[in-house]
Amino acid sequence: MPAQQPQHRQHSTISPLTTCLLASFFLLALFPATFVSVLWFPYNYAFPAAIPRQSVTCTSPNVCSPAATMAWFQKPLTLPPKSRGSHLITPFILTSLPELRTIRTGLLHLFIQHTSCALSLNENFDPDVRADMSDALDRIVPEDKNGTGLYRHDDEGADDMPAHVKASLVGASVSVPITEGKLALGTWQGVWYLEFRDGRQQRRVLATVMGEKM
Known part of the structure; x- marks a missing residue:
């Protein structure tokens, strides 16, 4: 094989x-x-990624500086209890908001969170102006002390509905410019808190600050 x-x-x-x-x-x-x-x-x-550049502000071709840093913040404030009348609260606002000193150019907005009081900008020197303002508003929007049915809403007394009307007439907020860390108020201007209810009321104000930091 x-x-x-x-x-x-x-x-x-x-x-x-x-x-x-x-x-x-x-x-x-x-x-x-x-x-x-x-x-x-x-x-x-x-193709490397582009490196982000820092924002700058130029006042001339050869003079540039870093762009301004913007700031926003809110702070709740509680006003000291006040009776019916018009009250100057500019010193209280400045004391309560030391952050204003850090703003170069900006705006302060104040908003009162109630419906029977108001904020306004007006005379800061003569207290008679505040007294006259309260009297004038009482004449414009009188109370129905005799119960003639002038207002439907009177659940909390004769001053109830007139307070709401006055609050709408005056307004719930004010805005004030900020310049170099100070409120840019006129010489005779001040921030007013107007209370339209009887008795000492404690009110809340929401402060909003916005602007360019120092």
């Missing part, structure tokens, strides 16, 4: 390209973030 020739097994070979693809798939599965970083590295190297 003829001698049998030895049989040789054929071994399959993996191409380098297949090996590279398999390694890439493993890398993607195990480390997706690293894979993406490596993939984008040539693009990021060729």
